[in-house]
Amino acid sequence: xxxxxxxxxxxxxxxxxxxxxxxxxxxxxxxxxxxxxxxxxxxxxxxxxxxxxxxxxxxxxxxxxxxxxxxxxxxxxxxxxxxxxxxxxxxxxxxxxxxxxxxxxxxxxxxxxxxxxxxxxxxxxxxxxxxxxxxxxxxxxxxxxxxxxxxxxxxxxxxxxxx
Amino acid sequence: xxxxxxxxxxxxxxxxxxxxxxxxxxxxxxxxxxxxxxxxxxxxxxxxxxxxxxxxxxxxxxxxxxxxxxxxxxxxxxxxxxxxxxxxxxxxxxxxxxxxxxxxxxxxxxxxxxxxxxxxxxxxxxxxxxxxxxxxxxxxxxxxxxxxxxxxxxxxxxxxxxxxxxxxxxxxxxxxxxxxxxxxxxxxxxxxxxxxxxxxxxxxxxxxxxxxxxxxxxxxxxxxxxxxxxxxxxxxxxxxxxxxxxxxxxxxxxxxxxxxxxxxxxxxxxxxxxxxxxxxxxxxxxxxxxxxxxxxxxxxxxxxxx
Numbered sequence: 001x002x003x004x005x006x007x008x009x010x011x012x013x014x015x016x017x018x019x020x021x022x023x024x025x026x027x028x029x030x031x032x033x034x035x036x037x038x039x040x041x042x043x044x045x046x047x048x049x050x051x052x053x054x055x056x057x058x059x060x061x062x063x064x065x066x067x068x069x070x071x072x073x074x075x076x077x078x079x080x081x082x083x084x085x086x087x088x089x090x091x092x093x094x095x096x097x098x099x100x101x102x103x104x105x106x107x108x109x110x111x112x113x114x115x116x117x118x119x120x121x122x123x124x125x126x127x128x129x130x131x132x133x134x135x136x137x138x139x140x141x142x143x144x145x146x147x148x149x150x151x152x153x154x155x156x157x158x159x160x161x162x163x
Numbered sequence: 164x165x166x167x168x169x170x171x172x173x174x175x176x177x178x179x180x181x182x183x184x185x186x187x188x189x190x191x192x193x194x195x196x197x198x199x200x201x202x203x204x205x206x207x208x209x210x211x212x213x214x215x216x217x218x219x220x221x222x223x224x225x226x227x228x229x230x231x232x233x234x235x236x237x238x239x240x241x242x243x244x245x246x247x248x249x250x251x252x253x254x255x256x257x258x259x260x261x262x263x264x265x266x267x268x269x270x271x272x273x274x275x276x277x278x279x280x281x282x283x284x285x286x287x288x289x290x291x292x293x294x295x296x297x298x299x300x301x302x303x304x305x306x307x308x309x310x311x312x313x314x315x316x317x318x319x320x321x322x323x324x325x326x327x328x329x330x331x332x333x334x335x336x337x338x339x340x341x342x343x344x345x346x347x348x349x350x351x352x353x354x355x356x357x358x359x360x361x362x363x364x365x366x367x368x369x370x371x372x373x374x375x376x377x378x379x380x381x382x383x384x385x386x387x388x389x390x391x392x393x394x395x396x397x398x399x400x401x402x403x404x405x406x407x408x409x410x411x412x413x414x415x416x417x418x419x420x421x422x423x424x425x426x427x428x429x430x431x432x433x434x435x436x437x438x439x440x441x442x443x444x445x446x447x448x449x450x451x452x453x454x455x456x457x458x459x460x461x462x463x464x465x466x467x468x469x
Contacts, residue, residue: 008312009192013202018308018317021211025218026270032222034266036229037237037244044231 185292187301189400193311194302196291206290206304207311214277214308244269254434255441264440267325271318272433275309279395279425282307283402283418309395309428312388319388322436323380330443338446343380345373387435394428 004010144153193207225236233241247269251261282305290303308314330339341347348369355362398421405414 007191010313010316011203014193014205014208014311014313015317015320017202017208018211018311018314019321021208021215021308022270022274022318022321024215025274026267028215028218028222029270029273030266032226033240034244034269036226037240040229040231040233041241041245047231 185299185301186297189396189403191396193306193313194293196302196304205311205313206302206306207308207314210281210305211278211308211314213305214274214281217277218273247272251437254437257441260441260444264329264437267440268433268437271322271436272429275318275391275432276426276429278308278314279429280422281305282310282395282399283421283425307395307399309391310399312392315388315392316384318391318432319384319386322387322432322439323383326436326439326443327380329440333444334446339443341373343373343377345370348373383435383439387432391428391432394424398424 140156144156193205195203196206196209197204221236225240228235228237230237248261248265251265251268252258255261255264284305286303286305288303289305290301292299293302294300327339330342348366352362352366402414402417402421405417
């Protein structure tokens with residue numbers, strides 16, 4: 001043992017000094033490198049995991065939202081189609097109604113026109129008659145004036161009376 | 164007449180001294196380059212102090228730059244630590260054990276690695292000339308810390324004692340004691356001799372195996388320390404020999420080889436430390452019970468199958 005110690009110059013003081021050196025290295029590496037790095041890496045892992053789960057949740061929400069959007073759009077389309085169809089029907093009904101009213105109005109206007117024309121016609125005939133009568137009277141008067149005798153007047157009065 | 168002879172002898176001695184060559188041999192032990200009182204500062208110890216300073220600079224610069232989003236040196240360290248932890252997980256087979264032992268194993272790796280590599284650096288020209296009984300000798304300032312048995316022995320002892328302390332903390336002092344001095348096995352002779360007479364043979368064997376394990380702990384220290392010391396010291400001798408044969412060109416490939424050897428030796432030391440810690444934290448009895456339990460299950464299954 002002594003020869004072994006003397007051959008390799010084993011010195012317990014240096015042995016302890018080297019152990020202390022290693023102890024310092026261990027403390028340096030543990031407190032300045034491993035511990036803070038592990039902490040940061042752990043925090044990062046947590047935040048990444050959180051981010052991934054958030055992304056997954058967001059993807060689910062997005063999918064749901066898309067689904068809802070599609071449903072709403074489809075519903076809106078259906079409603080729009082229904083509204084359009086109803087509007088179309090209503091418009092057609094209105095059109096038909098209006099056409100009917102217009103037709104009726106036209107018919108009324110035409111019938112009124114006819115009535116007016118007929119009354120006008122009657123009026124004109126009456127006026128014509130009146131004019132003719134007055135003309136006949138005038139002509140008769142002139143004729144009577146030219147044939148001023150009592151017999152003729154009598155004859156004429158009688159004839160008129162007969163009329 | 165005598166005075167003349169003495170004077171002549173002195174002159175001859177002085178002339179011999181002036182023409183004396185300075186020897187530079189690689190010794191098996193680290194050489195002292197200074198003293199603090201009675202404490203001799205060897206070149207290996209000096210190199211180890213440099214290693215401590217290097218690690219201090221690296222770790223402090225890392226600590227300052229640590230951020231949530233890694234950059235530069237932090238990226239490199241994170242990559243190394245993550246890879247090393249995965250490897251340690253494979254060795255220990257348990258993340259719990261890795262979390263506890265990894266800082267020590269990693270520190271050993273860094274300490275040994277930088278010590279190994281510092282010894283390879285071509286700073287051999289810096290040193291002191293000391294007059295010894297064999298003449299003048301050149302003592303370099305830098306000698307790898309691991310090329311001194313004192314360093315490797317200290318590391319080996321710390322590793323093995325640390326493993327045993329870890330074992331005591333993990334499985335308890337009594338179980339750890341029984342690993343080496345298996346009193347339980349001897350006690351089982353009285354308990355089970357009627358049921359199993361073969362225990363009269365097996366229990367003393369188990370007890371002797373425990374004693375062998377105790378001897379094995381010393382062998383672990385020896386193997387750890389001498390493997391590392393032998394490899395690094397042989398490397399330094401090899402490089403010196405190659406430089407003596409053909410300086411500059413010839414040592415280059417051997418230097419590359421020594422860089423690799425330095426890494427491998429640091430790796431082996433760290434991995435063995437991990438293995439020793441893992442073994443120490445495992446209870447033999449539990450394994451035996453588990454084995455028996457699984458065997459029992461197997462037999463039961465076979466019986467059911469029949």
